[in-house]
Amino acid sequence: MAFRNYILVCGGTACESSRADQIYQNLLEECKAQGVADEVQIVKTGCFGFCEQGPIVKILPEDSFYVKVKPEDAKELISEHIIKGREVTRLLYDKEASRKNAKVEDIKFYQKQFRIVLRNCGFIDPENIDEYIAREGYQGLEKALFEMTSEDIIEELKTAGLRGRGGAGFPTWMKWNFSRQAEDDVKYVVCNADEGDPGAYMDRSTLEGDPHSVLEAMTICGKAIGATRGFIYIRAEYPLAIHRLEIAMQQAREYGLLGDNILGSGFDFDIEIRLGAGAFVCGEETALLQSIEGKRGMPQPRPPFPAVKGLWGKPTVINNVETWANIPVILTKGGNWFSKIGTPDSRGTKVFALTGKIRNSGLVEVPMGTTLREIVYDIGGGIANDKKFKAVQTGGPSGGVITDADLDTPIDFGSLVRIGSMMGSGGMIVMDEDDCIVDVAKFYLNFTVDESCGKCAPCRIGGRSLTNILEKITSGNGTLQDLDTLETIGEAMRKGSLCALGQTAPNPVLSTVKHFKDEYIAHIVDKNCPSGTCKKLVRYSINPEKCNGCTACARKCPVAAISGGKKQVHIIDQSICSKCGVCMETCKFGAVEIH
Amino acid sequence: MAKMTLEELRKLREKKQNEIQKRDIEGKDARIIVGMGTCGIAAGAKPVLDTFLEVLDEKKIDNVSVTQTGCMGLCYVEPTIEVIVPGMPDVIYGKVDVETARKIVEQHIIGKQLVTDHMFDRPAADIIKKDGGK
Numbered sequence: 001m002a003f004r005n006y007i008l009v010c011g012g013t014a015c016e017s018s019r020a021d022q023i024y025q026n027l028l029e030e031c032k033a034q035g036v037a038d039e040v041q042i043v044k045t046g047c048f049g050f051c052e053q054g055p056i057v058k059i060l061p062e063d064s065f066y067v068k069v070k071p072e073d074a075k076e077l078i079s080e081h082i083i084k085g086r087e088v089t090r091l092l093y094d095k096e097a098s099r100k101n102a103k104v105e106d107i108k109f110y111q112k113q114f115r116i117v118l119r120n121c122g123f124i125d126p127e128n129i130d131e132y133i134a135r136e137g138y139q140g141l142e143k144a145l146f147e148m149t150s151e152d153i154i155e156e157l158k159t160a161g162l163r164g165r166g167g168a169g170f171p172t173w174m175k176w177n178f179s180r181q182a183e184d185d186v187k188y189v190v191c192n193a194d195e196g197d198p199g200a201y202m203d204r205s206t207l208e209g210d211p212h213s214v215l216e217a218m219t220i221c222g223k224a225i226g227a228t229r230g231f232i233y234i235r236a237e238y239p240l241a242i243h244r245l246e247i248a249m250q251q252a253r254e255y256g257l258l259g260d261n262i263l264g265s266g267f268d269f270d271i272e273i274r275l276g277a278g279a280f281v282c283g284e285e286t287a288l289l290q291s292i293e294g295k296r297g298m299p300q301p302r303p304p305f306p307a308v309k310g311l312w313g314k315p316t317v318i319n320n321v322e323t324w325a326n327i328p329v330i331l332t333k334g335g336n337w338f339s340k341i342g343t344p345d346s347r348g349t350k351v352f353a354l355t356g357k358i359r360n361s362g363l364v365e366v367p368m369g370t371t372l373r374e375i376v377y378d379i380g381g382g383i384a385n386d387k388k389f390k391a392v393q394t395g396g397p398s399g400g401v402i403t404d405a406d407l408d409t410p411i412d413f414g415s416l417v418r419i420g421s422m423m424g425s426g427g428m429i430v431m432d433e434d435d436c437i438v439d440v441a442k443f444y445l446n447f448t449v450d451e452s453c454g455k456c457a458p459c460r461i462g463g464r465s466l467t468n469i470l471e472k473i474t475s476g477n478g479t480l481q482d483l484d485t486l487e488t489i490g491e492a493m494r495k496g497s498l499c500a501l502g503q504t505a506p507n508p509v510l511s512t513v514k515h516f517k518d519e520y521i522a523h524i525v526d527k528n529c530p531s532g533t534c535k536k537l538v539r540y541s542i543n544p545e546k547c548n549g550c551t552a553c554a555r556k557c558p559v560a561a562i563s564g565g566k567k568q569v570h571i572i573d574q575s576i577c578s579k580c581g582v583c584m585e586t587c588k589f590g591a592v593e594i595h
Numbered sequence: 596m597a598k599m600t601l602e603e604l605r606k607l608r609e610k611k612q613n614e615i616q617k618r619d620i621e622g623k624d625a626r627i628i629v630g631m632g633t634c635g636i637a638a639g640a641k642p643v644l645d646t647f648l649e650v651l652d653e654k655k656i657d658n659v660s661v662t663q664t665g666c667m668g669l670c671y672v673e674p675t676i677e678v679i680v681p682g683m684p685d686v687i688y689g690k691v692d693v694e695t696a697r698k699i700v701e702q703h704i705i706g707k708q709l710v711t712d713h714m715f716d717r718p719a720a721d722i723i724k725k726d727g728g729k
Contacts, residue, residue, distance in 0.1 A: 046712070115719040121667065134611035209665015362718075
């Protein structure tokens with residue numbers, strides 16, 4: 001026998017600590033007392049990702065979302081909501097919303113997310129074209145082929161205000177229009193699926209969860225610019241995404257949605273997959289096109305831009321996976337619908353891969369203009385293990401850090417640049433107090449140095465020089481002069497490098513120097529790494545007052561640096577110590593200290 | 596299926612939409628949808644999917660379909676699955692291992708009770724359903 005109502009009580013750690021368990025118990029008792037125990041099931045759930053407003057209670061099937069619930073509210077929830085069927089307004093998160101009048105496009109506020117790109121991810125079977133079609137799939141293509149001219153399609157994109165999601169944010173309609181206007185018999189459409197930022201996996205998930213949306217969008221573009229061939233450039237490390245793309249392409253061909261004479265319209269378009277070997281620079285569009293042509297992936301000077309002179313010298317529209325996934329929706333629902341989401345500077349949504357020291361890591365899609373605080377605290381549930389927030393890195397190795405002070409900035413292309421970072425492709429790595437900012441900068445820089453193609457000197461030599469200086473600082477040999485040198489070299493790289501990889505490589509260094517100068521100075525002047533990350537600056541010692549001579553640490557020490565017999569105070573020989581930290585983990589008395 | 600014309604595509608879409616609605620209304624079929632993106636698979640979604648098939652077979656339940664989908668975005672609680680049983684709210688379960696999968700069949704599918712401690716929220720409203728496919 002199914003229940004009439006289901007009461008969900010948040011059992012996440014944050015809500016538990018604010019007496020969610022007591023609420024759960026009280027609800028159980030009240031149900032018994034008021035005689036509805038057989039009609040209602042009370043369930044503890046995982047975190048709703050809205051810990052700031054906890055404890056949270058949700059009642060199904062009405063979907064009532066109660067926040068900041070106290071144990072003493074249990075009685076009223078049962079007597080009012082369950083028995084009389086009236087929502088307890090004072091506890092509702094969205095007190096204004098009347099469920100009966102709610103418009104179809106109202107977003108439930110507490111969810112914060114709005115999914116356009118990820119609309120089908122987690123809904124449909126990506127290997128079954130019918131499920132995509134049932135959810136408005138290929139409806140945009142229908143319109144493009146039978147109701148719209150090339151100009152109409154581009155006009156719709158212009159109304160929508162869609163900007164490229166690969167990082168730079170160039171208006172998509174403009175790119176398409178350049179290619180449309182370029183006079184040539186042969187034109188190409190390319191999908192950039194060479195996702196390379198550390199911690200970013202939006203494109204992979206989109207292709208794995210909804211491959212047809214990209215195929216549909218590329219075909220629409222083919223119609224708009226007059227191209228008949230497309231390429232998807234995807235890295236070979238994404239085998240599942242490739243597999244699902246192949247299945248999707250085969251199914252689309254069988255249905256006549258790819259290939260000759262699509263849907264009997266007389267328009268031909270087909271797509272091929274090209275596998276990349278995983279070079280980061282091949283995500284740069286001109287290098288990517290070189291790689292498709294079978295050459296070594298190295299950036300080319302722009303202009304000419306690919307939209308005019310791209311693949312094999314032909315006009316080529318190249319967009320990122322996330323950009324493509326927006327397009328079928330824009331055509332189906334109209335540019336106007338899309339333009340109402342987001343900010344005037346940046347319309348629509350952005351997908352972020354939220355990772356690092358965050359409680360609820362995951363893939364989030366939010367309207368542009370959402371603040372970082374909402375993403376980190378409301379959606380992400382705050383910092384894991386109740387540590388203190390330090391910074392967020394956006395834009396991957398090309399971006400910068402965003403600190404506490406800028407958490408309330410509404411995110412869009414322009415605002416992120418103003419606070420010294422960038423949108424990038426959507427990686428968002430959260431750092432807490434245990435992360436050393438100099439070490440973080442070094443990590444990103446090492447990444448770009450490894451991935452530099454070496455063609456131009458500012459990137460090749462500049463990157464290496466910056467790494468050397470950071471190495472020097474984290475070893476305790478830095479000077480204050482080095483901070484100026486970092487900035488001078490960084491500026492030179494910004495101005496002189498050939499492509500975005502080199503131009504943006506110094507960003508993590510420059511932005512961390514700007515926001516965390518104190519921490520750099522601590523490394524240089526005090527020879528101290530405040531978070532204890534930089535091994536060469538760390539010193540372990542044993543507090544003689546706490547040590548009771550149990551020998552546990554001495555036995556675990558891999559380099560035998562700890563001396564002292566049973567019941568004697570132990571001492572660490574600094575000349576031998578390899579700073580692995582095992583002694584500190586081993587000691588049950590907190591006698592090992594870090595300096 | 597052979598290549599379609601515009602008319603055929605529209606008919607197919609309508610038919611598929613109706614099928615979904617019909618299932619909801621008549622209450623015949625239950626569905627278990629397993630999140631099988633790289634993230635879900637890495638966290639163990641494959642053995643979970645196998646367990647569902649195994650347990651359903653064992654209990655001779657034949658009106659429940661098991662299908663796959665992409666990533667729902669709840670990476671911190673992978674593997675994630677969705678259970679749709681007529682007459683009950685659609686539910687997303689996270690941190691589903693082999694034992695939990697068995698429990699879901701026994702408790703949710705057969706017993707019509709939600710499984711505690713594994714329920715999570717779908718991260719966003721569905722923009723497609725809301726517009727009725729128009």
